[in-house]
Amino acid sequence: MASRPGILTAWPWKPLGSFKYVILAPWAIQSTYSWMVKEESERDLANFLILPLLLWRMLHNQIWITLSRYRTAKGNSRIVDKAIEFDQVDRERDWDDQILFGGILFYLANQTMKGASQIPLWRTDGVVITILLHAGPVEFLYYWLHRALHHHFLYSRYHSHHHSSIVTEPITSVIHPFAEHISYFLLFAIPMMTVVVTGTASVAALAGYLTFIDFMNNMGHCNFELIPTFLFRVFPPLKYLMYTPTFHSLHHTQFRTNYSLFMPLYDYIYGTVDKSTDELHESALKRKEECPDVVHLTHLTTPESVYHLRLGFAYLASQPHTSKWYLKLMWPLTLWSMIFTWVYGRTFTVERNRFDKLKLQTWVLPKYTIQYLMQWQKVAINRVIEEAIVEADRKGTKVISLGLMNQEEELNTYGGLYLKKHPKLNVKVVDGSSLAVAVLLHNIPKATIQVLLRGKLTKVASALAFNLCQRGIQVATVHEEEHMKLKNSFNNKCGSNLVISKSYSQKIWLVGDGLSEEEQQKAPKGTTFIPYSQLPPIKYRKDCSYHCTPAMLTPLSLENVDSCEQNWLPRRVMSAWRIAGIVHALEGWSEHECGYAMLNTDKVWKAALQHGFQPLNHLSN
Structure with a gap:
């Protein structure tokens, strides 16, 4: 919102929220119906193609959003280094x-203006007129309108909303008040x-002009340079x-230069070109x-998780995952994205952050959870993970952490497989199990005297159970084989605190993968489920309540955080x-933390x- 919002700041349909698309429904239904029922000679192609x-x-804009976020995450040709945060995503969601x-x-024009309906696909004279009028009066008038919008009266009421985004994204180009x-x-x-x-209109002239405006707007705000010198x-x-x-990015960082729309001509004529324009372009x-x-x-x-990636729909990525009805309608695109990711065999960069002096990146394997459960996919997945580790090592990366199922015991022995194959790795491979155990130990209520351990036994589960037993808290299992497996891994150091439970009466459940609905239904009312997976x-x-x-x-000093990790975690978690x-x-x-090795949980x-990382206080639902 502008610092001092003027009249007609808000869009008229803002109260409709996500149902705002219904305002186009009558027009879209009428145009489609008319095209289907009318004789061929009476059909209005222009009306149907709106x-x-x-x-x-929308698709064109989304392509630019994805491309921009991918390129700026990688860093090559990036223009402005400053961070994008959640407030900008919220401001630019509409x-x-x-x-x-x-x-x-x-x-409205198609229905009311003579010459706006029954237009041909192409007319050369209309295309030429459109080009000349844009290069002439449109560019000239825009330059002076833009300078006027930077006058303090209009700037504070309208244009400051656009300039709230110093680091631009493609969609920043259209974030303005309604007026x-x-x-x-x-x-x-x-x-x-x-x-x-003049009767020279054509579908090509009108649709082409709008596509040109969108293309140039998106390019000018994409925050990476792509025009060669x-x-x-x-x-x-x-x-x-x-x-x-780079020309337009200077307008967002310097404010009083480079006012032109798409043609810098008038900035050169009136002396408002930023002196560092050429230098910034080359650098x-x-x-x-x-x-x-x-x-x-x-x-x-x-x-559907592809839409919740930072490279997907920016607003969905900025919120914990919730099912959206319109994603169901996009199943053809979802299917194509699945086919592409199954064929594409390399990791890709989705996010960059900065913390202290560290440069952080998140890389994504184009593999879905279901693929990790397929035995015949494990070789291919391991190959991609191994290639990512080797690439990180080649780039001089200090640490690579394995998230989600990239560290499964059955897949790669918690990452230990890669150390056996590459014993001279400089990059440290970290599975994070020690900190995961430490977080879980602090999530368990202090008055707890007994917990029930359910789900797949993992490295984290075993270490967690051992630490609880050492602290005098009873850890119960319901199966003899699970009890014996844990007892053997403890080397008989757990005393009497590792027990077999004949009931499901415990109110604190530590749960992992494989917890069934049937078992959950056996839990008493008010049970707290704390996942270790x-x-x-x-x-x-x-x-019952479920911890995350x-x-x-x-910490707030972690920069460029504008998406939620793993879809289900809240903002800045x-x-x-x-x-x-x-x-x-x-x-x-200097040590790796993978395989069956763990660091000291208290130290981590x-x-x-x-x-500056802080524990969560009762984050459950």
């Missing part, structure tokens, strides 16, 4: 409002209305006719891919396994607290 055009604009606004106006969008649409309507009135050397006048991402292009100090290796979970249990009971998976609250890798690098520990816990 809805596909709006969908194309970037599609201007597409809805355009759709309403297109439908400001009205003025922009009036400008962009000059070429479109002219070709309609040789273009300006080969054709020098081009520098006056086409801006670059951004020379910028190499960033070499991280710490890499966290994770993977996809469900088919990386994946949370399915919640079948409404009369082992995690801690991150990070899994213990990921934090363990960061702490390992901060402390400069104190180190995490010392670096």
Whole structure:
């Protein structure tokens, strides 16, 4: 919101929330129905294509969002290094409002203006007129409108909302108050209305012009440079006719320079070009891919999780996972994304952070949870993980932490497999089990005298049970084989605190993978389920509480946090396994933590607290 919001700041349909798309429903239904029932000679192609055009604009914008977030995470050609946080994601979530606004106006014009219906696919004269009118009056008028919006009166009431984003993303280009969008649409309507009135309009001219505006807007705000300098050397006048991402980024960092829309000509004429424009352009292009100090290796979970990645839908990524009805309608795209990820055999970078002096990155394996459960997929998964570790080692990474199922015992012996194959690794492989155990020990209520251990026995489960027994808390299991497996791993040091329970009466359950609905139903009312697994249990009971998976609250000094980890963790909460890798690098520990080896839990816990990570207080539901 602007610092002093003026009139017509909010969009008219804001009270509708996510149901705002219903305002287009009557128009879309009418245009589709008319196309289907009318004779071929009476069909209005322009009216029918408005809805596909709006969908194309949304897809076009999303492609730019994904590309921008991927490129800026990797670092090559990145322009501005400052962080994007949750407040910017929240402020820019309604970037599609201007597409809805355009759709309403297109439908109205088609129904009311002579020459706006029954238009052909192509007319050369109309395309030429559109180009000339944009290069002439539109660019000139925009320059002066933009300068006016930087006058303190209009800036404080309208344009400051746009400039709240110093580090831009493609969708930053359309984040303006409603009144400001009205003025922009009036400008962009000059070429479109002219070709309609003169009878030279065509689908290509109108749709092409809108696509051009979207393309240039997104490019100018993408925060990575992609226009090579040789273009300006080969054709020098081009520098006056086409801006670059670095050109416009200076407008967001300097505010009083580089006002032009897409053609810098008027900045050169009126002396408002930033003096560092050419230098920044060249330096951004020379910028190499960033070499991280710490890499966290994770993977996809469900088919819909691709939309919750930071490279997916920005607003969904910024919230803990909730089922959205519209994702069900996108199953064809979801299916194609699954096919692509199954074929694509390398990790990809989704996020970059900075903490203290460390550069952090998150890499994702294009594998789903279900694939980790398939025996025939394990070789391929291990190959991708191994390649990621070797690549991190080659880049000089200090620590690589294994998240989710990338450290399964059956898959790679908690990461120990890679040390056997590459004993001279400089990068430290960390499974984070010691910090996960420490977090769990502090999640258990102090008055607890007995807990029930259910689910798959893992390295974390065994260490957790051992620590509880050493602290005088009884750990109960319900199966003899589980009891014996734990007892043997403890070397008879647990005393009488490891017991077999004949009932499910305990009110504190420590649960891992494999906890069934049938077992959950046996728990007494009010039971607290505390997962020790990386994946949370399915919640079948409404009369019980479920803690989140082992995690801690991150310090505010951790930069560029604008997405929720693992879909189910709240904002600025990070899994213990990921934090363990960061702490390992901060402390400069020289040993690996993988295989069956573990660090001292008290030492790791104190180190995490010392670096600003905080325990969660009763984060359950």
